[in-house]
Amino acid sequence: MLRIEDLQVKIGDREVLKHIDLEIREGETHILFGPNGSGKTTLLMTIMGYPQYTVTAGKIFFKGEDITYMPIYERARLGIGMSFQRPPTIHGLKTRQMVRICAKKEVDVENLAAKVNFEEFLERDINAGFSGGEIKRSELLQLMAQEADLLLFDAMLNRTGPKSRCVRRGPGWGSSSPIRGSFWIT
Numbered sequence: 001m002l003r004i005e006d007l008q009v010k011i012g013d014r015e016v017l018k019h020i021d022l023e024i025r026e027g028e029t030h031i032l033f034g035p036n037g038s039g040k041t042t043l044l045m046t047i048m049g050y051p052q053y054t055v056t057a058g059k060i061f062f063k064g065e066d067i068t069y070m071p072i073y074e075r076a077r078l079g080i081g082m083s084f085q086r087p088p089t090i091h092g093l094k095t096r097q098m099v100r101i102c103a104k105k106e107v108d109v110e111n112l113a114a115k116v117n118f119e120e121f122l123e124r125d126i127n128a129g130f131s132g133g134e135i136k137r138s139e140l141l142q143l144m145a146q147e148a149d150l151l152l153f154d155a156m157l158n159r160t161g162p163k164s165r166c167v168r169r170g171p172g173w174g175s176s177s178p179i180r181g182s183f184w185i186t
């Protein structure tokens with residue numbers, strides 16, 4: 001469902017990725033390890049389509065479609081979802097509201113939050129004072145609401161803790177949509 005061919009990416013003048021090839025088929029889980037600063041987050045951000053990451057060569061295909069220069073919101077609509085290493089705190093926006101915004105369709109927020117032990121955080125501003133692991137669970141909850149087909153996890157394996165082992169097994173990702181592919185970086 002995701003295919004990357006000979007990708008090259010710059011941030012400003014700096015070349016960060018060179019000759020990257022990757023294929024993730026439906027139902028597959030891929031995990032990428034690498035030293036700090038090697039470009040893992042850059043790869044995920046480029047797949048998601050953040051404009052500060054300039055593709056200077058190569059192509060990215062998702063579900064057979066060339067998405068190399070597609071804007072983020074169209075990639076999200078096509079079914080790519082991402083958890084961030086450092087998502088922003090947004091004062092005045094409750095976690096519950098954020099989950100509703102992310103949701104593909106009408107969603108039972110309580111029920112979804114229970115799957116990642118997150119009910120008690122729903123009335124708190126998103127990410128405000130959350131611990132590292134709590135931020136990750138909040139990200140996971142938003143992804144579950146989005147029901148994406150391809151999930152991109154940045155530094156999720158190291159912060160989710162024993163209570164969220166279900167993350168790795170795959171919790172009930174919404175009612176109808178099983179995970180169809182995932183890509184984890186550490």
Ligand SMILES: Nc1ncnc2c1ncn2[C@@H]1O[C@H](COP(=O)(O)OP(=O)(O)OP(=O)(O)O)[C@@H](O)[C@H]1O
Pocket residue numbers: 011012014016034035036037038039040041042043186
């Ligand atoms: N906006 C930016 N401006 C300049 N350099 C940047 C920018 N963003 C990232 N870089 C550099 O690009 C390189 C790759 O960064 P990236 O965040 O992709 O690494 P990473 O593999 O995810 O590292 P970590 O394991 O620490 O999360 C790093 O050297 C980083 O400093």
Ligand SMILES: [Mg+2]
Pocket residue numbers: 040041042085154
């Ligand atoms: Mg990183």
